[in-house]
Amino acid sequence: MATQKKSYAARLGVLAVALSLVTACLLGGTMAKYVTEVTGTGSATVAKWSFKANGGTESFDVALTDATQAGVAANKIAPGAKGSFDIDMSAADSEVGVDYTIAFSGTDNLPTGLKFYSDAAGNTVITEFDAVSTGTIAAAGTKKETIYWSWPTTGSDVNDTAAGTAADGAAKTFTIKVTGTQQKPTATPAP
The missing domain is CATH 1.20.5 (Single alpha-helices involved in coiled-coils or other helix-helix interfaces)
Structure with a gap:
């Protein structure tokens, strides 16, 4: 048992x-337990980029002329000519700031006595053609750069005469390159 x-x-x-x-x-x-599942979506809206120089996004033309130079054919220049031209830059439709550089190339096609200046008085000769002017334009902003030029009569008579003798009626061209680059973003401070 x-x-x-x-x-x-x-x-x-x-x-x-x-x-x-x-x-x-x-x-x-x-056993019961609480469970919640939440689903979200992510999005990114890209800032608009827009940069123009003299109204163009690819090219523009500038002619060096001096309408006040007496005794010279219309739309031609000779020693004693002077003038200026504007480069109107626009980031008006841009949502980011723009750093810009204006550069010249091919200036060796021009008469050797022709000079470019950054001021109307002609005190500051532009010698650095890779960066004729640099600056910044705020988002949705505009900026105008005026470039002054002159072909003084105090230059070399031999060089000036050679330029006039070689003139075949065709325009002597040089290139103006305006580059707009997105302004480097600054770091946002940590909260």
């Missing part, structure tokens, strides 16, 4: 352990 009691006790013990495991599994799978 003692063996039978042990057998029942052992069976009851095993049954109790089995019921505990089954109950734990059932309760573990059926």
Whole structure:
């Protein structure tokens, strides 16, 4: 009988352990918990870029003429001529600031006595043609750079005469390159 009691006790013990495991599994799978899933979207709106020089996005023309120079054919220049031309730069439709550089090339095609100046009085001769002028335009802003020029009569008579003798009626051209680059963004300070 003692063996039978042990057998029942052992069976009851095993049954109790089995019921505990089954109950734990059932309760573990059926326990309630809060769950929330939120879905969002990301977006990026690109700032608009727009840069123009003298109204053009690819090219523009400038002619060196002096309408006040007496005794010279219309739309031609000779020693004693002077004038200026404007480069109107626009970032009016841009949503970013612009750093600009104005550069000249091919100026060796022009008469050797012809000089460019950054001031109307002719005190500051432009000698660095890779960066005739540089500056910044704010987003949605505009800026005008005026370049002055003159062909003084105090230059070399030999060179001036050679330029006039070689003149074949065709315009002597040089290139004006205006480059607009997005202004480098400044770092936003950490909050």
